[in-house]
Amino acid sequence: LTSGTGDDGTSLSRKRLLELGLALPLPLLLGAGAAPALAATPACDDGDETPEQTEGPYYTPSSPRRRSLLAAGVPGTTLVVTGHVLRTDCRPVRRALIDVWQCDAAGVYDNDGYRLRGHQLTDAQGRWRLTTVVPGVYPGRTRHIHVKVQRPGGTVLTTQLYFPGERGNRSDRIFDPELLVRRVRKAPGRWTAQFDFVLA
Numbered sequence: 098l099t100s101g102t103g104d105d106g107t108s109l110s111r112k113r114l115l116e117l118g119l120a121l122p123l124p125l126l127l128g129a130g131a132a133p134a135l136a137a138t139p140a141c142d143d144g145d146e147t148p149e150q151t152e153g154p155y156y157t158p159s160s161p162r163r164r165s166l167l168a169a170g171v172p173g174t175t176l177v178v179t180g181h182v183l184r185t186d187c188r189p190v191r192r193a194l195i196d197v198w199q200c201d202a203a204g205v206y207d208n209d210g211y212r213l214r215g216h217q218l219t220d221a222q223g224r225w226r227l228t229t230v231v232p233g234v235y236p237g238r239t240r241h242i243h244v245k246v247q248r249p250g251g252t253v254l255t256t257q258l259y260f261p262g263e264r265g266n267r268s269d270r271i272f273d274p275e276l277l278v279r280r281v282r283k284a285p286g287r288w289t290a291q292f293d294f295v296l297a
């Protein structure tokens with residue numbers, strides 16, 4: 098296997114590629130003509146923590162412990178989000194706290210009770226699983242879910258999750274593509290998606 102060749106004809110060493118942030122596998126870099134497929138964005142392998150975002154005005158502490166926020170009288174498209182809580186070295190975090198709150202399909206938060214609010218703990222493999230409804234949108238924001246994540250003994254990470262392909266993502270002032278849920282599948286009445294949180 099030879100190394101890549103720069104525009105000026107000089108050989109680009111693997112080390113130089115790494116310096117340039119182009120640490121793709123060489124076969125991808127050298128692939129003739131074909132655009133390299135995007136890597137499947139495992140969030141832990143670049144060492145970056147999940148970005149923080151504002152809590153916003155609608156957090157209520159002490160939500161019930163439950164993995165499903167579906168209840169009688171909560172209409173909407175079912176949404177199942179699965180993923181992990183990981184450290185920056187990709188080790189899974191067991192018993193990490195995940196506290197979720199969101200608006201309903203009409204864009205309304207329950208600020209009196211705990212409708213569409215709940216917390217859970219990751220399992221021994223650091224996995225979490227949320228069953229809820231696809232949140233609606235409300236003025237000034239794109240579609241999002243609020244989350245607080247905390248590993249045992251760690252500080253609280255407050256953030257928000259977003260959905261790809263939303264018109265509002267372009268105009269929402271705090272939208273962050275790092276926080277897009279991944280592998281979204283939209284079947285009639287049911288969406289699924291994945292997201293891995295990465296904690297320091």
Ligand SMILES: [Fe+2]
Nearest residue numbers: 153238241243
């Ligand atoms: Fe919100």
